[in-house]
Amino acid sequence: MKDKVYTQMFSLLKTSPDGLLNALEVVARIGWDGIEAMGTNTGGLSRKDFRKYVEDLDLKIISFHSLQGEEDYAFAQEFGAKFTDVRLPHEAVTREDIVAACDKMNQQANLISKYGMKAVIHNHGNEFFELTDDMGTTCAYDLMLENTDPDLVGFEFDLGWAARAGVDVVDYIKKHAGRFPLLHVKECNKAGANHDEIDHFPKWIMELNSDKLVDGKVIKGAPGFTSEQKRLLDESRRWNVALGDGMLDWAAIRDAAEAQGIAAYINERENYDIPGGDNDPVKCNELDYKFLRAL
Secondary structure, eight states: OTTOEEEETHHHHTTOOTTHHHHHHHHHHHTOSEEEEETTOOTTOOHHHHHHHHHHTTOEEEEEESOOSHHHHHHHHHTTOOEEEEOOOTTOOSHHHHHHHHHHHHHHHHHHHTTTOEEEEEOOSGGGSEEEETTEEEEHHHHHHHHSOTTTEEEEEEHHHHHHTTOOHHHHHHHTTTSOSEEEEOOOSSOOSSHHHHOSSOHHHHGGGTTOOOOSOOOTTOOOOOHHHHHHHHHHTTTOOOTTSSSOOHHHHHHHHHHHOOSEEEEOOSOOOSTTTTTOHHHHHHHHHHHHHHO
């Protein structure tokens, strides 16, 4: 796993654009090989100065999330990023909609490839909801695997969300070997019992946002929530326990991932109430690093 241990800046900053430069210093001090960045935030520095800042910390930016078009892709290319995410639209829930979305993601991925990156599809739990129609039962994730071009589109398999949705993640990696250049490292202690427990943004929580102002600032491409929504979302993700304290077989995951070829293990944390973490993103990040580096 040499040079493959990365962390998502979301885990330290959530949707706030503030504190990026300090967070990068923390990441470097802990020892991560590099980061997955959120958007085009430079912490107030020019692109040139930000690139030097990252290089001086001896960090690599392997991938970006929440890029919005060619200008952003060119920005990511300046940092030597290898991957950026594409997403299934929330409204794509029928087979027809999902297949049509795959065609658009293939086109988007082709554009992304011109900037030296490969598109990766990042999942939450929703992509594994059962879809039953005249053609049988499947799920959005399987349809995306079937209908995206392997040369253009990879998958950033979020292990915690997949396990929460009841997926055998080791079996999935083996079954679709070669499609997973990136893994999101996330622990889960129990599969969800229903859609509300698996949903990334449970509808009953999102409905609380009607006629309310969004708190604070958010980075480009990220959603905004009220304080109450943030609290409820945090509560809904307490299944994300400390690495090694849940249901995932990390040695088997590592072996399956290495056998099919993997560029990076990227840590992402949703819940900070773990032993020794003290609800502190930095302490949790350091604990996650120690576990992953030792794997």
